[in-house]
Amino acid sequence: MISNITTLPRRLSGVLLALSAGFAGAQQATAEEMTVYKSPTCGCCKVWVDHVKAAGFDVTVHETRDVSPVKQQAGLAPQLASCHTAFVNGYLIEGHVPAADIQRLLQEKPDALGLSVPGMPAGENVPGMEVPGVRAKFDVLLVSKDGGAAPYSHYE
Structure with a gap:
């Protein structure tokens, strides 16, 4: 149980990093x-x-x-x-x-x-x-x- 709690922040930061990378890519793709x-x-x-x-x-x-x-x-x-x-x-x-x-x-x-x-x-x-x-x-x-x-x- 404790290991799940300690890995949650890492998992969450990984998800946030992936989302932000996708957002940055979407912004670049739409540049006029x-x-x-x-x-x-x-x-x-x-x-x-x-x-x-x-x-x-x-x-x-x-x-x-x-x-x-x-x-x-x-x-x-x-x-x-x-x-x-x-x-x-x-x-x-x-x-x-x-x-x-x-x-x-x-x-x-x-x-x-x-x-x-x-x-x-x-x-x-x-x-x-x-x-x-x-x-x-x-x-x-x-x-x-x-x-x-x-x-x-x-x-x-």
Whole structure:
């Protein structure tokens, strides 16, 4: 009887270890693949890439001196442009879009080109453009396939 009591914690820890390994494997299997086009010298783009990686995206980065052709080929209107362009599951992600909005987009699957944070707003709430003590007021826009855009999320 005593041996059963002493082996129970070991058995339980083994079961918990197996469950956690299975959960970690399931998380890895569901990681969304994202391709990012950015300038090799842009530090804010690198920080944004780190942000989406930390959120679980599997990111491949292509560094290019001129990202404009990528934006044009994707059909992004110039007024919606920012410094980097990404693609995930057929959607365009332009600029410093928070990972939570990308995850929401992938869950909702709207019929759209993708998401954009035009320009480069700066504040502690803008991934990749963090400025401690400053909160930026900005919108994440849902970009339609015809080039229009509408608010998707608002941050202050």
